[in-house]
Amino acid sequence: MIVKSLTLTNFRNYVQQTVEFDNGINIIHGKNGQGKTNILESIFMCSAAKSPRTSNFKEMVNMDTNDDFFVISMDYSFRDMDSNIKIKYDNRGKTFIYNDIVLDKVGELMTRFLSILFTPEDLYIIKGGPECRRRFLDMFICQVDKGYFYLLQKYNRLLKQKSSCLKADADSSEKETYIHVLNDYMADIGSKVIDKRLSVLREMKEKTYAIHKNISNGLEEIDLNYVFSGKKIDDHNVKETMNQKLDESLEKELLRKVCLVGPHRDDIEIRINEKDARTFGSQGQIRTAALSLKLCQADIMEKKCGEKPVVLLDDVLSELDIGRQRAIVEKFQKNQIIITCTDKEKILENNNGSIRYIFVQKGKIIV
Amino acid sequence: MIRYTSSIEKLIESFMKLPGIGRKTAKRLAFHILEMPKEKAEEIAQSILDARKNIITCSVCGDLTDTDPCRICSDKRRDSALICVVQEPGDIMAMERTGQYFGYYHVLHGVISPMDGIGPNDINLKSLLTRVSENDIKEVILAVNPTVEGEATAMYISKLLAPFGVTVSRIAHGIPVGSDIEYTDEVTLAKAIEGRRVIR
Numbered sequence A: 001m002i003v004k005s006l007t008l009t010n011f012r013n014y015v016q017q018t019v020e021f022d023n024g025i026n027i028i029h030g031k032n033g034q035g036k037t038n039i040l041e042s043i044f045m046c047s048a049a050k051s052p053r054t055s056n057f058k059e060m061v062n063m064d065t066n067d068d069f070f071v072i073s074m075d076y077s078f079r080d081m082d083s084n085i086k087i088k089y090d091n092r093g094k095t096f097i098y099n100d101i102v103l104d105k106v107g108e109l110m111t112r113f114l115s116i117l118f119t120p121e122d123l124y125i126i127k128g129g130p131e132c133r134r135r136f137l138d139m140f141i142c143q144v145d146k147g148y149f150y151l152l153q154k155y156n157r158l159l160k161q162k163s164s165c166l167k168a169d170a171d172s173s174e175k176e177t178y179i180h181v182l183n184d185y186m187a188d189i190g191s192k193v194i195d196k197r198l199s200v201l202r203e204m205k206e207k208t209y210a211i212h213k214n215i216s217n218g219l220e221e222i223d224l225n226y227v228f229s230g231k232k233i234d235d236h237n238v239k240e241t242m243n244q245k246l247d248e249s250l251e252k253e254l255l256r257k258v259c260l261v262g263p264h265r266d267d268i269e270i271r272i273n274e275k276d277a278r279t280f281g282s283q284g285q286i287r288t289a290a291l292s293l294k295l296c297q298a299d300i301m302e303k304k305c306g307e308k309p310v311v312l313l314d315d316v317l318s319e320l321d322i323g324r325q326r327a328i329v330e331k332f333q334k335n336q337i338i339i340t341c342t343d344k345e346k347i348l349e350n351n352n353g354s355i356r357y358i359f360v361q362k363g364k365i366i367v
Numbered sequence B: 001m002i003r004y005t006s007s008i009e010k011l012i013e014s015f016m017k018l019p020g021i022g023r024k025t026a027k028r029l030a031f032h033i034l035e036m037p038k039e040k041a042e043e044i045a046q047s048i049l050d051a052r053k054n055i056i057t058c059s060v061c062g063d064l065t066d067t068d069p070c071r072i073c074s075d076k077r078r079d080s081a082l083i084c085v086v087q088e089p090g091d092i093m094a095m096e097r098t099g100q101y102f103g104y105y106h107v108l109h110g111v112i113s114p115m116d117g118i119g120p121n122d123i124n125l126k127s128l129l130t131r132v133s134e135n136d137i138k139e140v141i142l143a144v145n146p147t148v149e150g151e152a153t154a155m156y157i158s159k160l161l162a163p164f165g166v167t168v169s170r171i172a173h174g175i176p177v178g179s180d181i182e183y184t185d186e187v188t189l190a191k192a193i194e195g196r197r198v199i200r
């Protein structure tokens, strides 16, 4: 998977700009706030149909121009085939276009382009709330499995309906019967969501363990477990378990008028040397853990899709010593890598391969 | 936003009350009407008034009709053991065009959708239960749309019908005729697999 060129129109602080990339290592450099991350954001959106920073597309329209739209257009190659993805946004909404065909469902964009983004915010996967870990896992599974995207969409819709129903004024026998119906439906869809998460997590567990142990010089052992309704579970009878829990919680849900059970409340427990990393992890451990998780995802992505994802490293290399920088670049020596940093001298010193440098200043590429 | 003299503005706003019509389309329609010959415009206005005055909902099935009971409900040659439940009046026309169905209908006028303020008691459902309990119905076919709300409504109805001992079925949804499996999205394909039938 290689990004050949990217054209941004009215996107963030870009008015109209084309950026070309090399197959190997690309370093985007420039001072803070010039538009380096914006480039990676737009590339990542081509694989996830979502921004890692915001769910509001309007925020990404250049506010310094009078136009009320943006376009991201990316030429890339996938299995040696040249393709193009366009993401357009205007006051009528979002449009996703693949090779000039307008996709009628967002989910159809999934798996057409693969990238993996490393950012300083990755630390929140470990130290943030459960929603950070859910988002991390969900975004990843969607990228490799569009069926999961639709499943999640369906589950979220059900969730909205059920919360509205719980909040709707009077309790009646009809309302209760209907909630039972929704619960059955949610147990069906919700357990499928959990099953998929469990199977991906099982795969991640072993790989992350090995990677983490390796980068921590054999000192740390990481363990991942899925937590449903406050309890670790495996893939046994998830549907039944969820059904039961929904039944048990119905009274409480009616009282509190919120949906208390299901994948939207679950968590992934991350332990390092048997201690909960979220509360007990040191800064260094958290950084290593986040890195291991992402590296592991890159492996799984390649295995599932048979193609190497484009690796986007946003401001992360500068935080690592030269040894770890090398280790990462080595791991991805066959992937295309796009790196951002403020000081290009501090990145990959004495690298013997060729590097393309891209200098960004105030939303413009300076050549 | 540009505002026009009040009666044009009122016409535009009236069109905007129709489903799927935004200000832009409403404006186009309004100016189109104003440019028509006067009689043509009056004809349109009159047909709205007439329809509104003459069309009532059938007291049996809930379809829109000018006689009560409607033509289908009064047609004694139909199969009285079958009721097909549809979401909107327009769906009956679609079912009739197939020429494959000879039972009676029941129109829900929507599906349950709490987020739009539509609860179980806000659709035409009570009269369906009455119909099933008072007549010798053998099968109720649920032909609601395959959306999350449609599915949930179908499940709800089948739960309510359980005590009556009638067969409750759901029409199959799947790949449109003439389209290619390769280009069918996964949701539709999954539906088609769910609704498959044995041929041998």
Ligand SMILES: Nc1ncnc2c1ncn2[C@@H]1O[C@H](COP(=O)(O)OP(=O)(O)O)[C@@H](O)[C@H]1O
Pocket (backbone or CB within 6 Å): A011, A012, A013, A014, A030, A031, A032, A033, A034, A035, A036, A037, A038, A039, A059, A060, A061, A062, A063, A064, A340
């Ligand atoms: N919608 C927008 N319209 C105009 N400028 C924006 C918009 N969103 C962000 N920016 C600008 O983009 C810059 C940040 O870009 P970013 O890529 O995050 O910087 P960095 O080079 O530090 O990675 C800031 O100057 C910010 O003001």
Ligand SMILES: [Mg+2]
Pocket (backbone or CB within 6 Å): A033, A036, A037, A038, A314, A315, A340
């Ligand atoms: Mg940045």
Ligand SMILES: [Zn+2]
Pocket (backbone or CB within 6 Å): B058, B059, B060, B061, B062, B063, B069, B070, B071, B072, B073
């Ligand atoms: Zn009728």
